[in-house]
């Protein structure tokens with residue numbers, strides 16, 4: 349379905365009060381801040397027809413094969429009836445209770461043993477209603493392989509039904525609904541965020557902890573238990589910008605940085621506005637814009653404030669301190685005036701950070717050192733990567749000393765650090781509080797103060813024709829222990845960028861929660 353018509357349907361559902369915000373009880377007894385009440389549809393025939401057409405369209409798109417259709421009673425019953433009547437499909441009715449007279453059947457309609465029945469449902473939370481209907485159909489000798497649902501609350505229904513051999517095809521997802529209502533100013537950012545948090549915190553599906561033979565399933569390989577983003581934000585010696593980023597990530601449940609590699613300012617601003625609610629950071633290559641103006645950077649800053657994300661100009665500074673100072677502050681782009689974060693190669697030595705810091709530190713900016721690259725054959729590996737980490741640890745140590753001295757705290761610690769620096773590193777002149785982390789493929793420093801950001805991420809591992817190499821969000825965040833995924837073409841080249849961004853956000857957050865061991869699964 350076209351994005352526009354999906355958006356207009358969501359707004360119509362909101363108009364007729366089929367989407368309610370407040371405190372409601374679900375079938376399971378769980379209290380929810382959002383309630384989808386599609387029972388009201390029967391009073392709006394045009395909307396009823398629109399929804400039915402949409403469901404049938406999805407059936408065709410998926411190429412589903414079946415002998416009959418059954419709507420889950422009661423709300424989906426009229427939907428199934430309209431579809432079956434309009435397209436002359438055989439329909440079955442599942443009774444909630446058997447009659448105590450006549451045929452006493454639980455499934456009404458004609459069918460043969462072994463026939464396949466397609467289930468239609470209005471809203472799914474855990475998937476239990478669909479499963480109940482499927483179980484009644486199984487008792488009658490029918491098979492169920494697929495189900496279609498208009499509204500998926502994204503609380504584990506897809507996974508639960510998949511574990512029972514039923515593929516669920518959702519049409520509208522909860523996160524899509526929230527994004528459309530937010531963009532249309534039907535709800536505010538706080539409401540959207542609290543509903544998102546509720547949905548993510550209340551996944552109803554727990555896969556069996558064992559395989560069919562009672563043997564425990566192998567544990568997914570993840571890095572060791574560690575601090576959450578929120579806990580790391582509270583550490584005493586974290587750079588304020590890293591604190592801000594970690595807090596944004598926790599609040600928006602997003603570790604997604606979109607790489608906005610487009611060549612027109614208008615398109616970039618449009619991306620920032622539409623994907624803003626889903627991301628913690630927007631990465632730019634300002635020098636690929638064909639029409640950069642100072643107004644563009646002002647508008648980008650306003651959008652970063654509006655949607656609460658940081659801007660990262662991927663400038664990859666790599667010259668002597670004096671030159672990078674000019675490149676960062678001046679020229680056409682005046683990067684330091686609008687970008688919260690920049691990055692630098694460590695090849696020139698500490699001078700590059702010192703030069704950048706002279707400009708960025710007074711403005712509260714931060715810098716990521718490029719310790720590894722995602723491209724095939726990169727030379728930033730092994731000893732080079734370790735040297736970059738050592739350089740960053742040095743900068744962090746200096747920051748810690750500054751904190752101790754300025755707050756007149758822990759003089760003993762300060763002395764020990766000073767000795768360590770002068771003996772081991774002998775670079776005590778550098779500016780301290782500027783390096784906030786790394787561009788890397790995996791976690792390369794155990795210091796929780798540092799942010800690890802990884803480019804080369806797509807839903808499927810692979811690469812492009814020019815040497816880019818991709819790993820999945822799960823691999824990067826859960827197995828490799830990085831903090832932020834940077835995704836460019838995985839989103840930019842998707843037919844629906846917003847939908848793609850949302851699914852990267854969701855995968856990224858799930859991989860992170862799995863790593864922390866606090867997932868509902």
Ligand SMILES: O=c1ccn([C@@H]2O[C@H](COP(=O)(O)O)[C@@H](O)[C@H]2O)c(=O)[nH]1
Pocket residue numbers: 607609633662720721722723787803804805816834835836837838
């Ligand atoms: O090692 C690196 C460092 C930076 N990048 C940048 O990230 C994006 C990736 O874009 P995709 O479309 O997702 O491949 C791009 O801006 C690169 O310049 C990187 O890929 N690898």
